[in-house]
Amino acid sequence: MLDDDDRVAVLAHEKFPERAKTAVGILRYADYEVAAVLDRQNAGDRVADHLSGVPDAPVVASMSDAPAVDALVIGISPIGGGFDESWRPDVRTAVERGCDVASGLHHFLGEDEELAALAADHGVDVWDVRRPPADLTVAEGVARGVDADVVLTVGTDCSTGKMTTSMELVRAARDRGVDAAMVPTGQTGIMIEGWGTPIDRVVSDFVAGAAEDLVVRAAADHDLLVVEGQGSIVHPAYSAVTCGLLHGTMPDRLVICHAAGRDAIHGYEDYAVPPVESYVDRYESLAAPVNETRVVAGALNTAALGDDAAAREAVDAYADAVGAPATDPIRFDAAEVVDSLC
Amino acid sequence: MLDDDDRVAVLAHEKFPERAKTAVGILRYADYEVAAVLDRQNAGDRVADHLSGVPDAPVVASMSDAPAVDALVIGISPIGGGFDESWRPDVRTAVERGCDVASGLHHFLGEDEELAALAADHGVDVWDVRRPPADLTVAEGVARGVDADVVLTVGTDCSTGKMTTSMELVRAARDRGVDAAMVPTGQTGIMIEGWGTPIDRVVSDFVAGAAEDLVVRAAADHDLLVVEGQGSIVHPAYSAVTCGLLHGTMPDRLVICHAAGRDAIHGYEDYAVPPVESYVDRYESLAAPVNETRVVAGALNTAALGDDAAAREAVDAYADAVGAPATDPIRFDAAEVVDSLC
Numbered sequence: 301m302l303d304d305d306d307r308v309a310v311l312a313h314e315k316f317p318e319r320a321k322t323a324v325g326i327l328r329y330a331d332y333e334v335a336a337v338l339d340r341q342n343a344g345d346r347v348a349d350h351l352s353g354v355p356d357a358p359v360v361a362s363m364s365d366a367p368a369v370d371a372l373v374i375g376i377s378p379i380g381g382g383f384d385e386s387w388r389p390d391v392r393t394a395v396e397r398g399c400d401v402a403s404g405l406h407h408f409l410g411e412d413e414e415l416a417a418l419a420a421d422h423g424v425d426v427w428d429v430r431r432p433p434a435d436l437t438v439a440e441g442v443a444r445g446v447d448a449d450v451v452l453t454v455g456t457d458c459s460t461g462k463m464t465t466s467m468e469l470v471r472a473a474r475d476r477g478v479d480a481a482m483v484p485t486g487q488t489g490i491m492i493e494g495w496g497t498p499i500d501r502v503v504s505d506f507v508a509g510a511a512e513d514l515v516v517r518a519a520a521d522h523d524l525l526v527v528e529g530q531g532s533i534v535h536p537a538y539s540a541v542t543c544g545l546l547h548g549t550m551p552d553r554l555v556i557c558h559a560a561g562r563d564a565i566h567g568y569e570d571y572a573v574p575p576v577e578s579y580v581d582r583y584e585s586l587a588a589p590v591n592e593t594r595v596v597a598g599a600l601n602t603a604a605l606g607d608d609a610a611a612r613e614a615v616d617a618y619a620d621a622v623g624a625p626a627t628d629p630i631r632f633d634a635a636e637v638v639d640s641l642c
Numbered sequence: 643m644l645d646d647d648d649r650v651a652v653l654a655h656e657k658f659p660e661r662a663k664t665a666v667g668i669l670r671y672a673d674y675e676v677a678a679v680l681d682r683q684n685a686g687d688r689v690a691d692h693l694s695g696v697p698d699a700p701v702v703a704s705m706s707d708a709p710a711v712d713a714l715v716i717g718i719s720p721i722g723g724g725f726d727e728s729w730r731p732d733v734r735t736a737v738e739r740g741c742d743v744a745s746g747l748h749h750f751l752g753e754d755e756e757l758a759a760l761a762a763d764h765g766v767d768v769w770d771v772r773r774p775p776a777d778l779t780v781a782e783g784v785a786r787g788v789d790a791d792v793v794l795t796v797g798t799d800c801s802t803g804k805m806t807t808s809m810e811l812v813r814a815a816r817d818r819g820v821d822a823a824m825v826p827t828g829q830t831g832i833m834i835e836g837w838g839t840p841i842d843r844v845v846s847d848f849v850a851g852a853a854e855d856l857v858v859r860a861a862a863d864h865d866l867l868v869v870e871g872q873g874s875i876v877h878p879a880y881s882a883v884t885c886g887l888l889h890g891t892m893p894d895r896l897v898i899c900h901a902a903g904r905d906a907i908h909g910y911e912d913y914a915v916p917p918v919e920s921y922v923d924r925y926e927s928l929a930a931p932v933n934e935t936r937v938v939a940g941a942l943n944t945a946a947l948g949d950d951a952a953a954r955e956a957v958d959a960y961a962d963a964v965g966a967p968a969t970d971p972i973r974f975d976a977a978e979v980v981d982s983l984c
Contacts, residue, residue: 380779381847406847437722439879441910500847507846507882533885534931537781540849540886547881568783574931586928589876589916 301427301494302371302402304331309366309399310375311338311390316359317350321459322404323375325488327354329467336366337375338390353630363393373491374403379567381406381430391415395422402427404487406501429487430498432510439508443550444591446519451641452551453529453599454583456573458538459566460557461629462529463489465599468629469526469555472638481522483514485545489528499530500541507544515549524642527551533582536568546583550591553641554583556622559601560614577621597637598626643769643836644713644744646673651708651741652717653680653732658701659692663801664746665717667830669696671809678708679717680732695972705735715833716745721909723748723772733757737764746771746829748843771829772840774852781850785892786933788861793983794893795871795941796925798915800880801908802899803971804871805831807941810971811868811897814980823864825856827887831870841872842883849886857891866984869893875924878910888925892933895983896925898964901943902956919963939979940968 302308310327312320316339327334327347334357337347343361347354360366372394378384383405391409394401395418403409403426410416410426419426443450451469453462466482466489473480482489484496502510511527518525527549531538558576565571580595587593600618602611611631619626627636644650652669654662658681669676669689676699679689685703689696702708714736720726725747733751736743737760745751745768752758752768761768785792793811795804808824808831815822824831826838844852853869860867869891873880900918907913922937929935942960944953953973961968969978 406845441878441913500845502846503842504844504846504849504883504886505842505880508879534889534928536783536889536892536932537850538847539889539932540882541846543875543885544846544882547876547878571783571932582927586876586924590878590881590913 302330302332302491306332306370307335307368308332308371308373309336309338309363309369309394310334310373311387312375313339313387314341315339315376316342320376322377322488322491324351325463325492326373326375327351328464329492335369336360338362338366363390363397369399371400371402374401374405377404377487383407383409383412392418395419395424398422398424400425400427402429402491404429404491404498406430429490430501432497432502436502436506436510436513438505439512439548443512443515443548446515448519448522449524449553449642450515450519450527450549450551451525451553451555452527452545452549453555453557454542454546455529455532455557456576456579457532457559457562457566458535460559460562461599461601462557465555465557465629465634466526466528467492468634469638469641472634473524473641475635476638478524478642479522480524480526481518483518483525483527485511485514485528485530499545500538504540504544507541508548511545511548529557533579533586534574535565536571543586546587547590551587551593553596554593555597555599555637556580556583556595557599557601558618559604560611561604576618580622595622595624596640597624598622599637600626600628602628602631644672644674644833648674648712649677649710650674650713650715651678651680651705651711651736652676652715653729654717655681655729656683657681657718658684662718664719664830664833666693667805667834668715668717669693670806672834677711678702680704680708705732705739711741713742713744716743716747719746719829725749725751725754734760737761737766740764740766742767742769744769744771744833746833746840748772771832772843774839774844778844778848778852778855780847781854781890785854785857785890788857790861790864791866791895791984792857792861792869792891792893793867793895793897794869794887794891795897795899796884796888797871797874797899798918798921799874799901799904799908800877802901802904803941803943804899807897807899807971807976808868808870809834810976811980811983814976815866815983817977818980820866820984821864822866822868823860825860825867825869827853827856827870827872841887842880846882846886849883850890853887853890871899875921875928876916877907878913885928888929889932893929893935895938896935897939897941897979898922898925898937899941899943900960901946902953903946918960922964937964937966938982939966940964941979942968942970944970944973
């Protein structure tokens with residue numbers, strides 16, 4: 301676990317920043333400090349050369365070049381969640397320097413023979429964020445009865461900004477004085493918030509149960525929950541996760557996330573992204589027999605669009621398509637849609 | 643693993659036959675011989691006293707009373723999949739007599755300290771059917787390209803007869819000379835067929851990948867695949883499994899299974915079963931962006947209805963509701979709808 305006053309290095313070799321979702325999420329939202337980003341392709345640059353609106357830090361080639369830190373965080377996750385052997389020297393160096401290691405890979409570093417032994421030798425912790433709790437079970441169907449408003453972010457695809465939108469909505473709601481909480485369901489959110497369950501790693505029979513458990517726990521302490529959604533309900537590989545979250549969390553409201561210009565499923569380019577407007581009914585009608593819900597806002601990632609005027613035009617068209625107020629929570633402001641949540 | 647010429651005893655204490663889905667499935671469909679059913683409540687009866695249309699066998703009180711067999715099969719699975727300690731003496735006796743043990747429980751007998759040690763001492767195998775392969779990964783989105791027709795059984799709820807319907811459709815297709823194969827996704831089907839993957843036990847990110855893998859493997863050897871479906875797409879606990887199967891197997895055709903008279907979700911009585919006709923569009927429209935499919939037949943479990951005339955009337959009404967030919971594959975004949983599959 302990472303503390304608010306920790307300093308960390310974030311590994312993002314050859315992927316920073318566009319394909320380093322976890323690294324960017326941590327830079328943007330974590331309370332602990334990022335002292336360096338490891339990216340051998342951009343070594344010598346600064347974070348600020350690539351990303352605005354986040355704390356700056358040096359980009360270095362390897363852990364040997366990183367300043368003193370408390371932990372190394374694996375900030376990228378290839379499809380399949382495997383460990384890239386080219387990262388091993390960095391993890392080894394980190395452990396030998398006495399750093400903890402946090403990883404959201406499917407491949408658990410704590411079960412890697414060499415790294416586990418090395419970590420034990422050096423008395424450091426390996427936090428495999430994607431390891432689910434051992435005591436999960438099937439859903440009881442009780443999330444609809446919790447004493448909190450539950451919002452779920454859903455998407456037209458993976459990597460459309462569900463985690464970012466969830467974080468920004470919680471911030472905007474808190475700015476209005478609402479006792480709001482983010483409910484993390486993926487490795488980045490869990491690394492940022494320090495709790496949550498990696499839903500995509502849960503045994504499929506227990507997905508809805510794990511989601512229900514998160515909602516029940518968070519509802520005991522907060523008035524508004526924004527559950528981080530995963531995948532897409534028509535994704536060729538990940539729809540099981542999405543469907544279990546939809547029925548397990550029993551949200552009162554949905555916020556639908558899309559990336560401007562995305563017309564094929566990310567990583568599955570033979571599969572088209574259906575028209576955005578079709579997703580509204582698809583999510584609402586699939587949820588309805590278990591719990592009535594409706595899309596109350598849209599979030600559009602406009603990073604692919606050149607200027608603010610084009611982005612605003614795209615957001616307006618998106619709002620029309622989904623039949624609800626919309627924004628780009630990064631380029632513009634989540635406050636534009638937060639009224640819809642409460 | 644069980645061979646076609648094996649003889650087995652099937653444990654079904656206090657649940658035979660109504661709540662012993664696995665035991666009944668094995669009696670009905672397995673190629674190996676059931677030499678005895680263990681049910682301490684009905685000891686002294688015959689299988690034929692309780693079930694028709696299956697091979698007869700004695701019902702005995704314990705493994706000590708069973709004739710010589712090659713294996714003991716656990717033929718019941720309580721909600722949660724736990725091991726009932728009252729069964730331990732039977733498993734112990736079986737192992738001591740040199741029998742293999744096959745179990746579909748979530749609780750793996752191969753990890754039970756006493757039983758694992760005893761099995762090693764006696765040189766017998768413990769086959770935990772519900773343990774998924776270790777090498778699963780995410781779907782590649784390739785199932786739609788296989789060289790076989792793929793049919794998936796789907797349902798309005800759990801326990802509506804998807805496994806039974808799949809078995810009966812394969813038999814009926816073979817009777818027509820079609821090279822058809824059942825693709826097992828649950829413990830009973832796996833025990834009967836001797837291969838398959840327990841989809842509900844797979845990590846949620848890999849559900850579609852595991853389903854795809856089954857289809858790709860079976861398509862190499864057969865012309866028509868009938869994939870055993872699981873759960874329901876609007877089940878409060880198990881929809882993740884259903885959704886991953888739908889998108890991972892990319893079926894050409896669907897057969898929808900329902901139990902006559904079922905109006906609330908089994909075990910979740912606060913949740914109504916939506917109108918049967920609404921499921922047709924729900925399954926088809928959810929599948930469409932990944933792979934176009936359509937409901938081509940219906941299977942209605944009419945066990946709750948008194949006589950054949952009432953059952954036929956219910957089947958006809960069901961056919962109208964789902965807009966496709968329908969039958970009860972047990973009371974009537976799967977051959978009535980098999981033309982729709984090919």
